[in-house]
Each structure stands twice: as C-alpha cells, then as structure tokens.
Amino acid sequence: MPPNRRLNPEALAWVAVIVLAIVMLAVESSIAVSVNEAPVALAFVVTIVHVGSMPLSMLRPLFGTLMSIGACTVLPLLGPHVSGVPWPWMVPMMITQIVIILIIGLRAHWGVALAALLGSIGGSAAAVLITHLLVADTRTDGAIVNILIYSCIAGGVYLAAVIVQQWQLIRSQLVQEKENTAEEHSKRVTIEEKARIARELHDIVAHSMSIINI
Template sequence: MPRVGGVTEQSEQPAAEGEVAPVRAPAPRARILLTLAQELLTVEQDPLPRMSRPRWLARLPHAVVIYAAIFFAFLTAQQMGEHYDDYGGIPLLAGLLTGTSIVLAMFRPIGGWWFGLLAAGVTAWSVRDNVGPGQTWPWIPSGLFAFAPVLLLVALRVPPRLTVAAATIPVALTGLAELMSKPEHSQTSVLAALLVFGFVGLLGYALRATRLARGKLVEQETITEEERARRTLLEERSRIARELHDVVAHHMSVISIQAQVAPHLVENPSEELRENLAGIRENALEALTELRRVLGVLRSEQPDDPANPHHPQPTLAELEGLVDNVRGAGLAVTTEIAGIRRPLTPGVELTAYRIVQEALSNCLRHAPGSRVEVGIAYGPRELHLCVANSAPTRPAPPSHGAGHGLLGMRERAGMLGGELTAGPRPGGGYEVSAVLPMDPETKRTDEDA
C-alpha cells in the first residue's frame, strides 16, 4: 500500500518555513462545552408566561413565586440565626439574595440561577464556623429547598442540556466544597442536593416538554383549520366558476353569434343597424374574454398573485375604450382629467376602473337619455373620481338585479382605505364620488401608527 504510506509520511513532515500551519477545528465535545458556557453566561430576558385559562387566574403562577420568594427569604434568615447561631447583617443579606434569586428567575432564569448560587455561597461561608454535630453543610435545609424553585423556573424555559448543567453544577460545587473545607461532625448534603435537584430538573423538563407538545398541537390544529377553510373556499370558487361558465358564458356566446348572423337575416340592412350589431358582438366577445379571466382567477389557488396571467387588471389607461362603449349604447358621456396623469399601483388602477365602469353601467340602466360627466383628478396623495348624470329623459326599464353595485364599489374603495359616497343631485340626477389613496400601504401604516 505505497499510496497510503506516502500520505502518512507527508502528513508527518513539519510545515515549511514561512507557511502557516492549518488551524484545527475544535472537537465536537469542546464545541458543546463552549456553547453551554456561553448559554450559562447569557442572562437574557425570558418572562414566565401567564396561565391561558382560566383568565382570572392568569397571574397565579407569578403570585405563587413571589410568595415563595418572601417565605424562603425569611426562612433562610431565621434558620441561620436559630439553628446555626448566626445573627447580624450576613443572614439578612443571604435571605435577601435568596428571595431575589426566586423573583429574578421569573424574568431572567439564568440570572436568577446565578443569584441562587451566590445566596448559597454566602450562606455556606457565613455558617461554616457555627456548624454543629448532625447539621448539614454547605446547604442548610431552607437553602436547599429555596434553590429548588429557581431550578424549576430554569428548567421550564431552557433546553434540556442547559437544565442538566443547571442541576449538575450545584451538586458538583457541593461535593467540591465538602472535599475542601467540610466542618467536623457535619453531615453531607451532596446526596440530598442530588435527589432534590435531580427531581426538580426532571419535573421541569417534563412540564416544558408537555407545554411545547401542547403548543405544537395547537399550531397544527390552527394550520389544519386554515387548510380546511382554504379548501372550502376553493371548492366554493370552483362551483361559482362552473355556474358562470355554464350559464353566463353560454348566453354571451349566443348573443355574439346572433349579433353576427342578424345582418344576414334582413334584406338591405342599414349601416346604422350593422354598426349597432357589430358593437353588440364586440361587447359580447369582450365580456367573454373578461369572463374567462375571472374564471381563471376563481379556479386559481393564488388569485391575488399579480403574476397570475388570468388576473383581470384593466387600468385607467383603458378608460377611453370604456367610455366609447357607453357612448355607442346611446349615452352622452364627457370626460375630464385634472392633475398630472401618472401610473398608479395595480390595486388602485383596477379599483378606479371598476368604480367608473359600475357607475356608467348604472347610468345605462337607471338613467337612459341622460348626460354623464366622468371626472378624474390626480392629487398629491389621493385619486378623486366622480361620475355624475343628469335626470333621465325617458323612464328606465325595470331592473332584475339585486342592487349590489353600490355595495361592491364601497367594498372596493374600503379595501384600499378609501371612501365612496353616492346619492341624488340637487338639480336631479345621481352622483357617485370616490377618494382613493395613491399608496394604500402607506395609509394603512399611518392609521396603525
């Protein structure tokens, strides 16, 4: 195996002069210990969450923790005085540190853990010279159980590896302290610390795992509910698309064919008749094209995607064609545009076009023979629309619609943060006016602020 041997010999050669030896990446175990040390030194804020239900007990865990902090603070100072004959300022400081560590663990668990170790260290240092036969050291009984809620609050909100470290380090420090300076005739507290801290760590880990699993379940149920609602919406849109295709598209195709065939059924049709029938056919074909786009939107899973080729997006640039169609139907329409005409966002362009289109359709249905004025004003931040008609010169035919045109216009304007008003004019006739923001997103941000 000469090749392997050559590689081995080459790897054992020292680096040439001037060459930089490659830096070895840290071993996985060293990297884990380094990450663990960084996490133990990160005292970031992580408040204890409220109870979700019942709502009137939302702050109960916080009240219990504060009560435990006050209880163990007094108990620590009392035991240091009565059991270890340690009076003065140090027991008060140790009790204060003990209570502070429990309260701090509600908001910064790792910070509270460090304060708990500090309180235990101050307590052990203060009572060491007063430890009698049968008494425990370095943990006094109250201190051992006072550190338990701190460890529980840590285990509830940190990863398992950090919980293991938070429970192991106090036990290791306890054993180290006993090896180095254990008072004579004192009892060991290593076993008690191992049992209490191990049990509390496992309890916190189990509660945390249960809470995370419940949160995942709620999240999955929410996603499932959203998917179900989305599927129901897609099914309803598909049903509407089928109805439109089977009914409306069929009738529009028949109108187009009849308008095309009609001139051949009349001897010597006049030019005016030919133009009217050609206009009917052209409008029917245009309606079919628009209907196919609408059907594409209804059958699409992402109807709001601007990249959707079926998305109907007429703009104000096509306003003249719309007005010409209305004029061809026998309505006198004049247009007036004020301000600097410029392209707007697709949503504003589409909404403005649809509002003018619906208003002109209402004039055709409800005000035959009237004069219609269409006004568009480009302002600095808003687009103003106005469609006004005079009193009709002849009675309007009965309408078979449900009267949803004005409602649809108001909804379109409201979706962009605009306003629409409609009502009769003082001198007779009707007027529809709308104000649309040039940049709907900016207006929504300002309103939220």
Template sequence: MNRHPIAVALAALRQTLLGPDAPPGRPLLARWPALARYATPAGLLAALGLFSITFAVETDWGLPAPVGVLFAAMTVAPLLALPRRPLLAWRLIVVALLVCTFNAPADQSWPWTPPLALGSVAVVAVVVTRVDRPVLLWLVTITTVPVLTLVDAKNKAPVLLLLGVLAILGDLVRRNRLSRRELVAQTELSEREQERRAVLEERTRIARELHDVVAHHMSLIAVQAETAPYRLTDVPAPAAAEFVAIAGSARDALTDMRRLLGVLRSESTGPETAPQPDLADLPAMVEAAHRAGLAVTLDAPPVDSGRVPAPVGLAGYRIVQEGLANAARHAAGAAVRVTVRADPSTLTVRVQNARPAEAGSRPGEAGAGHGLTGMRERATSLGGTFTAGHQPDGGYAVVAELPYEVEGGDR
C-alpha cells in the first residue's frame, strides 16, 4: 500500500538526521590489491597534512590555538568518516560549515577555509550517490542552509548550481548502480534456473531410458508367471493362483510405468523404439570417435552382459559417451583412454584425457555445459560414486563406480 507523501517525507527527514548510515561504497582500490594495503596509511598521512594546513589558515585568521585545533579537527573528521559512514560524514560537514565561520576575516570572499570548502564538496559528491531520492532531497535542502545564510550574494548562485548538479549526477549514478545490481542478480538467477532445468531434463532422460530397461524385465516376469503353470506339472491350485497374481501385478506395474513415462515425456517427444545401448556397444562408439578424429584407446575386456544389469550397462555406456564428448570439446587433440572393468559387484568406468596441446576451457568451468552433472546423476541414481578432476600430468579424468547385485543377491 502506498504511503502518504507527508509520512514519506517525515520518514526521510528522520533518516537524514538520525537514521542508520548509508551502505559504504566499493573501495576505490579494490581492483588493485597491491595498492589497497597502503590506502589506510596514505589516508592518515593526507588527513594529517590537511589538519596542519587548516590549522595554519585558522591561526592566520587570528583564532586562538585551541579554537584552531578544534576547527581543523572538524574539517578533517568528515573526510575520515566518508569511506565507511558517508551520511555521518555529511552531518559532520554541515555542522562544520555552520560553526567554522564565525571568526572569518571580513575581507574574505568565502566564509570557510579552502580545505573545508573543498572537503564539503567531496563529501556531498559522495553521499548523494549513496542515499535514495527522498533522503537526497532533504540532504540538498539542509545543505543549502549554510550556503544561503553565510555565502556572499554574488557567490550563492554558483554554489547552489554546483549543489544541484551534484545532486542530479549522484541520483543518476545511484540509479545506474542499482540497475546494474538488479541485472547481475537477474543474470545469476537465470543461470541457476538454467542449471536446475538442465539437471531436471537430464534426470528425466535417465528415467526414460531406465523405463525401457525395467519394462523389459517386468514383461519377462509377467510372461514367465503366466506360462509357469503350463510348463510345470502337478502345480497346486494355490501356487497357480499366486502365479496368476504375480502376472497381474507385473502387468499393473507396466501400466503404471507407461503412465509415468507419459508424464516424463514432453508433447514433442515421440516414443523411443530403438534398443538401449550397453557395454557391448562401446567398441562401435570408440570406432566412431576415431573416425571423427579423436585419439581414443579402449581398455575394456569382454563383459558378460548377463552378469552386469542392463541399467548399469546403460549408465556405463552413457558416461563413456559423455566423457568422450567432453574430451573432444575441452581437450581437442589430446589422447583419450577409456577403461572399463567389471568386478564381481562393481562396474568401474574411467575416461581420462592427456594434457591438451593448447590451453582452453575445462570441464566444469563456465560455459562447459552440464555433462558432469548428467554423469554424476547417472552414477548416484544407481547408488554409485562419481569423481572428476584434473590430473598431475595436466590431463582430466572422470571415474564412475557403479555397484550392482550379482546373481543370488551376493555383493
């Protein structure tokens, strides 16, 4: 709900005079860390020099030494507070403009010392870029009070013009900075959303592929359960009824899986009728990579397809496929070695490329896509592990360990 303008103005006035300070800006030397370490001692040295100059001017005006010290401190204090407390610095500078003028010589065209006049311009120029527009309006209005009451008539117009220009430029700078921050935030949000969408799409693709494998096994269960009473002799009636129940449950599960697959598939995605690949198709894939110009070596002893479950074989094939794609994309010209080992209960897949001849983007860096995410999703969906990283020789390797149950349930 919109607030009343008077309430907004009063809240802005309270913020200007008594409210919390504006957030500090980015350090000027943030881009040069080697110089940033000298910023504090250099600033203190500059403040000491400014204090000495102001004190000398004040004593030349005939002020007592204690008053000169006080006025010099009031001139330097806002500049020391400016980097971290800009609004406090402005409050201090307004007080200094009102106080440090009472003993100015009559022949002076300006009521303030040069350090105080220049320091006030610097403070206003910074603080107007740190406050929102209602506070900015109050800040400019209050700053005009010492100008209108203490500055000579011939100098008032230029000073007020300078103050107005600083206010306009400061508001533009602040709005531009906020726009850039919002753009960066939207860009980061978009990138995170794209990453999340890529992960979900990869999971959906994995689920679709696993559906075909699981559906095949469920169909076998249903067929075997239906034909078992005819293949066996003297089957008791209760056992025959159990076979019928098993077949019915298997077919119900197939129906539910088809409904689930309909949810996973988009409207534009047609049914996938091609058989899913497995480890036996690795030589053909490596040969295709050879023809494409990739130097690949396959170290994969023949694997008994009946011992390695189909989902594990499919995951191993896809991991090798994505690993070769990453090597071709990020390590062009480097030799690649594919190693596949099937232990009694674990399938280990390793794709390692040598150091590329030319430095380029690496897997996992910005713009590298989501291949590593997909490989990790495949491994973890089967209860396995996945690691990827740079090797001591400058190459890159991905390793997946996919566990599976052997016949009989032993691991």
C-alpha cells in the first residue's frame, strides 16, 4: 500500500487492546457473578480494575502490573465456595492476565513482565491460603492444579514475549548498525573525493608554477 494509506501498527494495537478489554469486561464479570457467585458490585469493580490493566499496560507497564496483581488476589476471594468450577483462576480471568503479561513482555523490560507473572501466581496462591485458613471446606488440591495450569500457560507466553522482544531489539540494533555503516561510508567517500580534488588542484597549481618559473 502507498505510505499515506498504510495503517499504523501502534493504532491497530491500541484498538485491539481496547476492544479485547471491553469484551473481557463483559465475559469476566458475568462469569464471576453467575458461575462463581461473587457479589455483583464487587465483581464488576474488581473486573474493571483487572481488564483496565490491559490498556494501562500499554502506557505504564509497572502500574498495569500492580493493578493486575491486586485484581488477581482479590477476585478469587469474592467467590471461593462454588464447587465444580475452575478456581482461583477462572478461564476469562486467566485469559485477561495472560494478555497483560504478553503486552508487558512485548513493550517493557523483561523484569516487569516477570513481576507480573510471579505476582499473579503469588496473589492467587495468597487467595487460596487465606480461603483455606478462613474456610474449613476448601478445594485446595483443585486450586493447586488450577494455579499450576495457569503458571505453565502464562510462563510459556512470557517466554515467547521476551524472545520476540529481544529479537526485535537485535533487529533494530542491526538496522541501526547498517545505517551507521552506510553513513560512515558516505562520509569516507566524500572525504576521499575532496582529497582527490585537492590533489588534482595541487598538481595543476604546481604545474602552472613550474611553467611560470620556466
């Protein structure tokens, strides 16, 4: 496509993230209320914080990390007593957090993305521990399996995001090196051309002076 008709990748990324955040807000909040039997108001507020971490991670990855970790810790505490459903990581919540880790892994330092991964795992584990201490009949074994499944999937996404980011960094460095090499070559050619012209002028002047002396 002509340059004036090409779509901006940054704008496309923003549109995709915002649309996905709206979709996940509807799905995650409804699942939390209808399946996990969480209070409607609390579930909606915490879900807004969680899905809002996606666009926030595009601008402020560290703030997005902190908000998502807090939501991953609080949201499982709102409905831990329903049996037969994934807990503490219900599927929409898992998808949202994995997308957040992917965004941070692609746009920020790998350490921030690692903090989002480990923090979300630790937050969900803390929610399970709190529930186990406060409630006698809890699904601890199923919760551990659920956390392990999330950890494997999110860890794989994190590694993929870091690899892609490092590949892009190396590619940009190679492009910059090629540009620097081309610029240095152009400067060297210019200097050599100036030196050649100076030598020719020197030879002409020296020849002219020799003729004058003769």
